[in-house]
Amino acid sequence: xxxSLGDIQNAKxxxxxxxxxxxxxxxxxxxxxxxxxxxxxxxxVVDPRMTKTAAKADMYAQIRPGTDIPFMYGMLHxxxxxxxxxxxxxxxxxxxxxxxxxxxxxxxPEKVEDVTGVSKELLMQITRxxxxxxxxxxxxxxxxxxxxxxxxxxxxxxxxxLALGNMGVEGGGCNILRGHDxxxxxxxxxxxxxxxxxxxxxxxxxxxYFAKSWGVDFDWLKGRFKDEKMMSTKGFTLAKWYSGxxxxxxxxxxxxxxGTNLKALFVMGNGIxxxxxQAKVKEALDNLELIVLADPFxxxxxxxxxKQDDVFILPAATQFETSGSVTxxxxxxxxxxxxxxxxxxxxxxxxxxxxxxxxxxxxxxYTKGMLIKENKKAFVFPDDATDEIARxxxxxxxxxxxxxxxxxxxxxxxxxxxxxxxxxGPMKGEYYGLPxxxxxxxxxxxxxxxxxxxxxxxxxMGFRNRFGLEHDGVDLxxxxxxxxxxxxxxxxxxxxxxxxxxxxxGITLTAEEKAKIGKNWKVDTSNIIAEKCMEAGIAPYGNAKxxxxxxxxxxxxxxxxxxxxxxxxDLAKEYPTYKDKxxxxxxxxxxxxxxxxxxxxxxxxxxxxTGRLVNLNGAGMENRASKYLAALTPExxxxxxxxxxxxxxxxxxxxxxxxxxxxxKIKVKAKFSYSVGPDRVFIPxxxxxxxxxxxxxxxxxxxxxxxxxxxSANTVTNYGYDIVTQIPETxxxxxxxxxx
Ligand SMILES: Nc1nc2c(c(=O)[nH]1)N[C@H]1C(S)=C(S)[C@@H](COP(=O)(O)OP(=O)(O)OC[C@H]3O[C@@H](n4cnc5c(=O)[nH]c(N)nc54)[C@H](O)[C@@H]3O)O[C@H]1N2
Ligand SMILES: Nc1nc2c(c(=O)[nH]1)N[C@H]1C(S)=C(S)[C@@H](COP(=O)(O)OP(=O)(O)OC[C@H]3O[C@@H](n4cnc5c(=O)[nH]c(N)nc54)[C@H](O)[C@@H]3O)O[C@H]1N2
Ligand SMILES: [Mo]
Numbered sequence: 001x002x003x004s005l006g007d008i009q010n011a012k013x014x015x016x017x018x019x020x021x022x023x024x025x026x027x028x029x030x031x032x033x034x035x036x037x038x039x040x041x042x043x044x045v046v047d048p049r050m051t052k053t054a055a056k057a058d059m060y061a062q063i064r065p066g067t068d069i070p071f072m073y074g075m076l077h078x079x080x081x082x083x084x085x086x087x088x089x090x091x092x093x094x095x096x097x098x099x100x101x102x103x104x105x106x107x108x109p110e111k112v113e114d115v116t117g118v119s120k121e122l123l124m125q126i127t128r129x130x131x132x133x134x135x136x137x138x139x140x141x142x143x144x145x146x147x148x149x150x151x152x153x154x155x156x157x158x159x160x161x162l163a164l165g166n167m168g169v170e171g172g173g174c175n176i177l178r179g180h181d182x183x184x185x186x187x188x189x190x191x192x193x194x195x196x197x198x199x200x201x202x203x204x205x206x207x208x209y210f211a212k213s214w215g216v217d218f219d220w221l222k223g224r225f226k227d228e229k230m231m232s233t234k235g236f237t238l239a240k241w242y243s244g245x246x247x248x249x250x251x252x253x254x255x256x257x258x259g260t261n262l263k264a265l266f267v268m269g270n271g272i273x274x275x276x277x278q279a280k281v282k283e284a285l286d287n288l289e290l291i292v293l294a295d296p297f298x299x300x301x302x303x304x305x306x307k308q309d310d311v312f313i314l315p316a317a318t319q320f321e322t323s324g325s326v327t328x329x330x331x332x333x334x335x336x337x338x339x340x341x342x343x344x345x346x347x348x349x350x351x352x353x354x355x356x357x358x359x360x361x362x363x364x365x366y367t368k369g370m371l372i373k374e375n376k377k378a379f380v381f382p383d384d385a386t387d388e389i390a391r392x393x394x395x396x397x398x399x400x401x402x403x404x405x406x407x408x409x410x411x412x413x414x415x416x417x418x419x420x421x422x423x424x425g426p427m428k429g430e431y432y433g434l435p436x437x438x439x440x441x442x443x444x445x446x447x448x449x450x451x452x453x454x455x456x457x458x459x460x461m462g463f464r465n466r467f468g469l470e471h472d473g474v475d476l477x478x479x480x481x482x483x484x485x486x487x488x489x490x491x492x493x494x495x496x497x498x499x500x501x502x503x504x505x506g507i508t509l510t511a512e513e514k515a516k517i518g519k520n521w522k523v524d525t526s527n528i529i530a531e532k533c534m535e536a537g538i539a540p541y542g543n544a545k546x547x548x549x550x551x552x553x554x555x556x557x558x559x560x561x562x563x564x565x566x567x568x569x570d571l572a573k574e575y576p577t578y579k580d581k582x583x584x585x586x587x588x589x590x591x592x593x594x595x596x597x598x599x600x601x602x603x604x605x606x607x608x609x610t611g612r613l614v615n616l617n618g619a620g621m622e623n624r625a626s627k628y629l630a631a632l633t634p635e636x637x638x639x640x641x642x643x644x645x646x647x648x649x650x651x652x653x654x655x656x657x658x659x660x661x662x663x664x665k666i667k668v669k670a671k672f673s674y675s676v677g678p679d680r681v682f683i684p685x686x687x688x689x690x691x692x693x694x695x696x697x698x699x700x701x702x703x704x705x706x707x708x709x710x711x712s713a714n715t716v717t718n719y720g721y722d723i724v725t726q727i728p729e730t731x732x733x734x735x736x737x738x739x740x
Contacts, residue, residue: 001184002173002449003137004330004435006418009034010171013129013136015044017068017157018143018731022052023614025177028329029053035171042129046071046118047143048609049639049682050675059126062677065607066147066563066732067116072156073560074112075127076104079163084131086165092479093463094162095471096549099557115560115571131164135172142179142611146731148577148591151724152558159548159558167546168450170420178329180618181319185327188396188436189389193235193585198393200522202232209523213392214369224362226258234585236262237726238270242277242284243587253588264290265301268316268349271619272301273688276728278715279664282306282691294352297621298704300688303696313701315346322348324382325406332421332433332445333401335410350381394522394540397437399530400445409433421447431459439530439540450546452484456539460484465495465542471551478543487543488536495542496521496529505536554578554723563732564591564720565661567607567679569599578723585726594719604661604734606644607680610713611731620686624706636666636690636710639673639682640737647678648737655740658683658716660733666711667693667740681737685713685730 005028008014014032021029033056035041045057046068054060063071079085080101090097109120130136138161144153158167158174166172178184190197200206211218225231236244236257244262247255255261265288275281285291285305293299294314302311320339327333342348347355357366369388370379379385383403390401409416409432415425416432423430434445439456446459454460462478470476477492493504497520502508509517509528518524521533521540533540549556562572578591615632616623623629638658640650650656652672658681659665667690668683676682689696689709697705713730720729 001330011137013133016139019141020051061118064117069560070115073107078127089165092482095545135169141177150722156558182326198395216365242280245284256583266292268294273712274619276717303699317342317346317348331435335406400438400443455486461539462543463546465544486537565600565734567601608733608735609682616686624708630707636687637669637671641678644678659736660716683713
């Protein structure tokens with residue numbers, strides 16, 4: 001999220017792609033409604049379903065799943081044609097827009113109507129309303145990401161905002177509504193398989209920086225891997241961990257995992273039934289040697305598997321029984337205080353991990369980083385862990401996030417403005433939760449990313465210089481006069497290194513400073529680079545152009561590609577998916593070979609959309625174990641249009657089978673709904689405990705069965721993964737429906 005939920009109140013227009021905040025972010029949605037009250041902001045919703053958010057919108061486009069790129073190119077087509085683009089913003093601050101302009105030319109309103117199913121009149125009406133009411137904010141969530149082209153979707157949306165000059169301004173930006181309360185923090189801290197914490201890469205240099213910062217020997221770290229090559233190899237993703245177990249079996253995607261399959265699974269905070277390809281997930285669980293599930297509830301992976309031995313359920317404490325910093329969707333940190341001591345024999349997650357580290361023999365190395373700052377003998381958790389993060393993570397600017405400061409913010413929560421996040425009284429000069437980057441221990445935090453109308457000291461910055469100074473002879477630095485306010489250098493400039501700091505900032509370092517300073521801003525543990533940059537009004541990461549074109553990606557500019565299972569065989573030919581990708585996060589991943597295997601739409605003519613309900617969360621065990629939440633949706637169901645149901649001889653409340661191209665099926669209750677058209681159905685993914693018609697209720701340990709069980713949507717979500725991130729294509733599959 002470039003801005004914040006509160007800042008949405010500053011928007012003059014709001015366009016929402018594939019998010020349903022009225023249901024999934026109901027508290028945050030209040031800010032959307034306030035924008036409507038304050039600025040008469042038009043709310044525009046683009047979603048294959050008429051959602052509760054759409055019900056509050058001024059305009060609603062019922063798009064075919066997986067066709068947001070054509071829709072946005074259609075908007076750009078009209079924006080460029082009518083001269084509604086912000087030309088000076090684009091020429092000063094964007095690289096590669098010319099190629100976008102060329103592609104947009106092809107997407108005439110007629111073409112867009114054919115591909116997306118949205119009428120050209122509505123496209124024009126939406127585009128005019130959105131382009132003319134600036135600043136406009138663009139919202140997205142899982143409706144854009146969970147596709148084989150999810151990463152292209154998430155590039156397309158910022159390109160639309162860049163074209164309109166809607167980036168780096170209050171009331172504008174790309175505001176991605178993140179999922180769990182600390183999901184931003186989890187990614188920042190590297191619950192990812194392809195980076196180190198803070199998005200540092202897997203290069204030897206990054207490992208070296210961490211070895212030094214953690215106070216452990218590089219060779220010791222290296223010794224944890226089979227060989228040095230594996231140290232810099234991306235790991236499996238959560239989405240396709242099952243391939244790690246099944247890889248090499250008949251018909252399964254092959255794996256490249258240093259010659260071995262996965263044998264053990266340790267789960268901490270994931271439901272497992274939330275992962276696509278449940279039949280494969282079940283098979284993988286059955287084939288493991290060891291399963292350890294640390295969870296406050298019975299993790300339903302234990303119910304799904306037939307494995308009898310070596311399945312351990314460890315009682316983890318909840319968020320109310322532990323403390324520490326969590327990062328909100330807008331990059332603000334909050335300190336969470338413990339409410340009660342861990343109940344019964346449960347333990348907080350960090351203690352479970354510490355116990356493992358002790359038994360596995362690396363506890364000292366694991367915890368040493370917490371002792372370094374003050375050369376302590378013993379650490380205090382979580383304060384010293386937070387300070388360790390602040391000490392090491394420069395890439396996203398966490399230097400200012402000391403435990404003391406974050407606690408002060410939470411303690412003074414009432415002293416901050418909900419729209420600007422500005423503090424008053426004792427919190428003057430700081431923004432709530434010190435939204436990162438927060439460059440130094442005095443820095444204010446940065447509530448609006450890429451805002452050049454503020455000084456760097458007060459959260460201003462240009463775009464990051466990350467990919468060199470030029471590409472193919474074109475300058476990648478920002479244009480003249482587009483540096484943040486009060487900058488010693490008014491133009492574009494490179495990221496700051498020990499070598500260029502004197503020249504770019506126009507300063508002279510003392511001999512002592514020169515001796516202490518790190519090689520560049522990302523590894524400068526002395527923080528001299530950041531401190532000097534603040535004095536000079538310079539962003540340590542440089543001032544460059546945003547890239548509309550990414551020359552290292554499979555599609556340099558976002559291109560439409562039909563889902564692997566498309567209801568339009570003609571369009572799958574015209575806009576084919578990618579070639580199969582070998583060794584994608586250690587597993588071969590299929591694209592074109594699936595798409596071209598047959599015309600899937602003949603046998604599976606209905607689009608399958610999955611998503612969320614307000615009373616249930618994620619895999620759903622937490623809430624189905626609550627009598628009152630479960631009572632709201634006691635059974636798994638499928639939203640089906642009465643016309644489609646009628647054609648299939650299905651009455652409201654009948655049980656139906658949903659069949660997938662994988663050969664799997666689920667049995668659920670038909671629920672008539674006009675929120676979907678007759679060409680698509682919607683199912684929530686919060687149920688488990690029933691598998692392909694078989695009730696597994698008897699498998700819950702005594703007294704632990706939830707109040708509601710049901711089929712998992714992910715038993716029928718189709719094969720398909722994003723080409724860059726490997727997120728599963730759970731929002732654009734196909735299915736066949738019959739009366740049970
Ligand atoms: N009550 C509740 N709240 C939650 C959660 C929960 O489980 N329950 N989960 C949390 C988490 S982890 C997350 S990530 C967020 C997710 O929040 P959202 O992304 O809002 O959640 P979804 O309902 O999965 O999907 C949003 C919308 O995308 C639409 N969609 C599907 N395919 C497409 C498409 O191709 N294009 C477009 N434009 N739209 C499409 C769906 O119809 C749906 O209405 O919610 C968080 N909040
Ligand atoms: N078909 C389909 N599938 C989807 C999606 C979709 O839209 N459609 N959305 C995807 C998305 S965005 C997400 S985020 C996932 C969500 O899916 P999950 O990550 O599976 O979501 P949760 O149910 O929130 O799982 C959290 C688990 O952690 C446990 N837990 C809660 N607090 C703690 C704690 O403090 N410590 C520990 N150790 N455990 C705890 C809970 O009891 C629960 O079992 O689902 C994904 N799957
Ligand atoms: Mo999520």
